[in-house]
Amino acid sequence: MNDPRRAANTAGHETAAPEPLLSVRELSVRFLMPGGRHVAAVNGVSFDLAAGECLALVGESGCGKSVLAAALLGLLPGNARTRGAAWLGPAGDRLDVLTAGEATLARTVRGRRVGLIPQSPAAHLTPVRTVRAQLEETVRELRGTGRAALRAAAEAAAARAAFPTDHLDRYPHQLSGGLAQRAATALALVADAPLLIADEPTTGLDRDLVDRTVGELRRHADNGHGLLVITHDLAAAERVADRIAVMYAGRIVELTDAAPFFGSPGPRHPYARGLLAALPERDFAPIPGLPPELDALPDGCAFAPRCDRATDRCAVLPDLTGGVACHHAPKAAHA
Amino acid sequence: MLELSHITAGYTPRAPVVRDLSLTVADGEALGLLGPSGCGKSTLARVAALLHRPYAGTVVLAGEPVRGFRFRAPRARRTLVGVVFQQPRLAADPRLTLRALIADPARATGRFTELADRADALADAVGLGGDLLRRRPPEVSDGQLQRACLARALLLRPRLLICDEMTAMLDASTTAALVAVVEDYRREHDAALLAVGHDRVLLNRWCDSVREFPTTP
Secondary structure, three states: OOOHHHHHHHOOOOOOOOOEEEEEEEEEEEEEOHHHOEEEEEEEEEEEEEOOOEEEEEOOOOOOHHHHHHHHOOOOOOOEEEEEEEEEOOHHHOEEOOOOOHHHHHHHHEOOOEEEEOOOHHHHOOOOOOHHHHHHHHHHHHHOOOHHHHHHHHHHHHHHOOOOHHHOOOOHHHOOHHHHHHHHHHHHHOOOOOEEEEEOOOOOOOHHHHHHHHHHHHHHHHOOOEEEEEEOOHHHHHHHOOEEEEEEOOEEEEEEEHHHHHOOOOOOOHHHHHHHHOOOOOOOOOOOOOOOOOOOOOOOOOOHHHOOOOOHHHHOOOOOEOOEOOOOOOOOOOO | OEEEEEEEEOOOOOOOOEEEEEEEEOOOOEEEEEOOOOOOHHHHHHHHOOOOOOOEEEEEEOOEEOOOOHHHOOHHHHOOEEEEOOOOOOOOOOOOOHHHHHHHHHHHOOOOOOOHHHHHHHHHHOOOOHHHHHOOHHHOOHHHHHHHHHHHHHOOOOOEEEEEOOOOOOOHHHHHHHHHHHHHHHHHHOOEEEEEEOOHHHHHHHOOEEEEOOOOO
């Protein structure tokens, strides 16, 4: 069930595995730059996400995580070129968000089928209007609630994200980081979108707030939402995720269940192992070197120049097989 | 190295953010200051770096009481302290290349030629090289920019380094790399460190001692 390829073959006539909410297949995003350069931000990414499940996408800054999220919402800038597919919804009624037109995305996808919990909520909210005004507008637009019921509906929406009612008449700059986060989450939850994408939801929050935010995200997954969390914070990922996808230089290098990844036997890709070992509660040892620039990716394994196991075989790009993309990965103990 | 006594500081006199706080960092000591967002720890770090004048209290830096803050502080006093801020984007002039950014304190103090080799050595120590040094801040990632900001803070060989949430926006590997650079520098120059942050695990691992904010008397 971890193997995206197997899921790909059976998509459309599922047997045991739950119907995926989102199936991403061989998604690539390239940016055309002045002077004919290309920046390959996302390369051949495939994964599935089911309802009630949380997938955490982890990796260093600049590895393509946020570009992937923007692609799933159709929010890429004009110089981006995509390949592959990102199917949203069950097999009978699915929509490829990469090829859908702007009108379809605006009227049926954003907010309605996919909710975004943004990276810096304070910047996401409109600074000149109160939280109540923004919630009421969203409720009216997405659910068509009439004026009489609007106030109660907005308060109910705030309550679902645990946003305190007595703070509804405040402006975004009057909110703390945690409350701004909840306001943005409330907006994302208004239309009951089955899929939620949280882009770096814990950046800049202190540890207590991280724990609370992560607990709330987990609760949304337990309530049946599919949740894609994009983060560089491994501690937060460990607390929220059912599965982990490790991204390096635009590729998923390891896709596995969270429990064996953080516990025993641990990550199988050398990059993922290095990332975990760098945590202060573990070895606190950095991975040597810097990640490659996305406009000059090597032909082979992008991690090979920083890897202590690199051999001649690494000149060939490894496929993601059995949940890990490495020529030297140990066999999965639980497979 | 640094003695803050009974500091009261903030941005409106009636509601100071920091009230009557005292703290000492010994020569060569690494002190972690731990507290939640918005508790005033960054304000205290700015006072310690002579970047913000407190309403009350005294600051003693390297054995001498501080009389002027910001531009009123003599250069020799200001350059005793190196600061790394939380957000490298806000702390870096977007027009400078990373090489010029790292060497900027040398240019500002008229020691550009004298310190040119040191700038190159520091760029190397923080893992920046080649093409990256010719780029400007918008063309590099947060992690790469924070590496440059750390090199800049170490250029004039400060005796006290203040890291205000230096690693809050960085991934685990970059965090470990930057902390290793700071610790190498401290071993070599016997410098003191005041690390401000909210990550208890990190500060416990990094510092000799960790204090909660606000400190109870």
